Amino acid sequence: MSELQLKGKQGKEASYFLGNVTSEQKQQALYKMAAALLSQQEAILKANKLDVEKAVQKGTSKAMLDRLSLNEERIHGMANGLRQVAALSDPVGEVLSMAKRPNGLQIGQQRVPIGVIGIIYEARPNVTCDAAGLCLKAGNAVILRGGSEAFYSNQAIVSVLSQAAASAGLPEHSVQLIEDTSRETALELMKLNEYIDVLIPRGGAGLIEAVVKNATVPVIETGTGNCHIYVDEEYDGDMAANIVINAKTSRPAVCNSAEKLIIHERAAHEFLPIIVQALREKDVEVRGDERALTIVPDLVPAGDEDWKKEYLDFIMAVKIVDDIDEAISHINVHSSHHSEAIVTTNYAHAQRFLQRVNSAAVYVNASTRFTDGEEFGFGAEIGISTQKLHARGPMGLKELTTLKYIIYGDGQIR
């Protein structure tokens, strides 16, 4: 039996048990996991050092090294994250819309764990802890497949977490790590339908595409964000500038930052020069379509390839449109369907944008940066879904559960 088959089977068995533990038991386990991270932080930091040294030898970039490195503060952050998840209310067991049918059957839907959740992710070791905590809280077993760069760190973290879970009476295979980080094993994981109920990839566009293309297990696609802000012909200039600057520059490397600015032609002559100056003051490279260049000639010309691109950088491309419908159809065609915003003072335009833009989160007069589990009030998130089935937008604990019908009868036959 391969490592994957074995861990899949163990995970499935653990999930049967986890589906029936009380909220209190899960909460205790999460608190114990947080305490164990702190009490065993030395071992984790030692393991992390091995990963970092290996990465330095390989000439890894500074940004990547920073994502990989752990320190006391980051381990405290991980422990705090687990405690926050422990304190959230348990979604499992909730019964929705139970009602009596004419024949006397009482039919309702009950929220239950999904079962075994697979997570495929890249370098950041804190994902190991965050994902384990959320999956467990929702009553799921989790099988983690991190990148080879963080191998020793992930191994140390999972060892600490699974021992702590076991000490709280949960199955020791509730949290498991795939130790073989080869591409072949990742592909095998994507086809492990017998044991894995859902696979969530967390990482760059390349990883997500590989999972969508190869998986036979159901996948929840997360993350790429080519987000747009549309400044309407009727707009408040200060609000528009604030929102654009915040959405572009407050954290350009995350998926909910804005990449594209669309401006109504009647607003462009006034607003474009102002916003270009403000963006440049924040070191943003502004690119423009032909019409934008006629207003601010020294913009970098935007090419066709710009419109679908997620920069994750201090770059923003501007397009000028004739009307709101051109903006909406440009967005619907080029967006990654993550988050889009309109800035307008016109009631009908606000409603039209909300109704017609086909993305996970559609805003009126607010920054796209709010698309986030904590900002939406979920307490934590496992990722942001950009697909339409099951979960769309930030995914919290509820999105890590499913529903089953429960039916109370007294002898009904059909």
Add this chain to the structure above:
Amino acid sequence: MSELQLKGKQGKEASYFLGNVTSEQKQQALYKMAAALLSQQEAILKANKLDVEKAVQKGTSKAMLDRLSLNEERIHGMANGLRQVAALSDPVGEVLSMAKRPNGLQIGQQRVPIGVIGIIYEARPNVTCDAAGLCLKAGNAVILRGGSEAFYSNQAIVSVLSQAAASAGLPEHSVQLIEDTSRETALELMKLNEYIDVLIPRGGAGLIEAVVKNATVPVIETGTGNCHIYVDEEYDGDMAANIVINAKTSRPAVCNSAEKLIIHERAAHEFLPIIVQALREKDVEVRGDERALTIVPDLVPAGDEDWKKEYLDFIMAVKIVDDIDEAISHINVHSSHHSEAIVTTNYAHAQRFLQRVNSAAVYVNASTRFTDGEEFGFGAEIGISTQKLHARGPMGLKELTTLKYIIYGDGQIR
């Protein structure tokens, strides 16, 4: 551009339009479609005759010929189905749980169409009409790929439906049929991620397996039903017999019929001989495990391969267990996770079964035959999902929609 690429593109464009038509428009279109089926039934019956003649020449079985054949009554049935769907309330537009966040943002979820739904199905031409009606009512464009056996019938039905939809002001490509019924085209459809938002296979286990294995488009798995009835140690004998007979014999060829009977050993000595006789009176072949054979020696011995099998026939296999937990774990391992029922008078056992059995519909003291969109009060169904993501159990109009977050702000930045 291939037929599929073209139809995919046209479907996508139609879906943008359909997402914004009023309920009234959709309702009018469905009534016109129903009327057109009746006024053009001659053309449909003529086309169906071609399919039936071809099938007869190929030596198709009587049962298959019956599924393929249309007549006036069946066309009336299809038209009535469309009228019923027309009369259902429109799920699109509903806003769920809108609430104000501490920063003043109002965040809610709005029900919207999925977009373009692909349906792959086998011989029955009435699926063409049912699926088109439901998808359209929920604001989706639909691309149908029926089997080659029903080619002329499907072509005639789709031609009538799409003309009627167009005459009601909906896009003519709202309902499209893939005319190339080759396997290659089916595979291409399963990978048409650019245009198809979700694929729903309707048919036998082989078709569903092929779709799950090959599709890169998100799939909703429907249908196989290896359903169980567990008769507990404390039980009402008449109720148990009624439920078993109903669940097995009222319509054995459908997925919610029961295939397995599990009996507590303390009930078996009394109940097994009674139920075997009753089942045999209905021409059911009863198979049994070793322990069942010690009680009723002339049962057909059940082999290992029986326990996962969906007979869809007048066959039922019986297993005797030591206690309710053995019944539950047998079900969780061998079931197709469709529908299961316990017959018991014991409160704690009823609750334990409901909580621990991991299937789409779990019953206490009722027949599994109720797992059905109409019986659940949805008015109609597009299939019964046996997967855990997005939809589980009977899928009605609501399951043909998705949610998006809509957010009202007044200048919030983060």
